Amino acid sequence: MNKNITTNKPESLDFDLFLELFQATPDLVPNPDTKSHIKAKLMQRVAQSQGAQFFVFSEQGHWKSINQGIQIKILKSDTQAKSFLLKLEQNTIIPYHDHQKNEETFVLDGEVWLDGIHCKNGDYHFAGAGTFHKEIRTENGCTLLIKTY
Incomplete structure (x- = not known):
């Protein structure tokens, strides 16, 4: 008696047949551009998995x-965190805003008013996720290093 039984389980390929197909498949050599792109992507993933080190020099990036009156230069950005420089020209104001993530601000150059507090070179400010900033303003201009996470 022959019964047809239907299952949702995929059939597996016989290992010996798999080896024969593998050995019969010719090697493919990617063109130099593709090879370079694959290598760069691979090295990027390796570096990310090992807590990579890298540099962004002053002349790099844009x-x-x-x-x-507001310019930004991204230093590092991924799904968890972002580090960037923010340059505010003289008499620039950033209006009231909230923070979706924690934010650290370090004044690199100039002076700025953060939440009504006058901050100068070397000053640091932390704003936790869910908090609000009153306006940020500068009379003489400033450069800030900001990290969100």
Whole structure:
């Protein structure tokens, strides 16, 4: 008696057949651009998995204007954290805003008013996730190092 039984289980490939197919498949050599791209991606993943070190020198990267009087230069950005420089020209104001993540601000150059507190070179400010900033303003301009996480 022959019964047809249907299952949702996929059939597995016989290992000997798999080896024959593998050995019969010709080696493919990617073109130099593809090879270079694959290597760069692989090295990036290896570096990320090992708590990589890297540098961003002052002449590297680029400043992007995000609003009148405000420029940003991203140093590092991933799904968990972002580090960037923020340059505010003289008489610039960033309005009231909230923080989705923790934010650390370090004044590298100039002076700025953060939540009504006057901060100068070397001053540090922490704003926790869920908190609000009153306006941020500068009369003479400043450069800030900001990290969110």
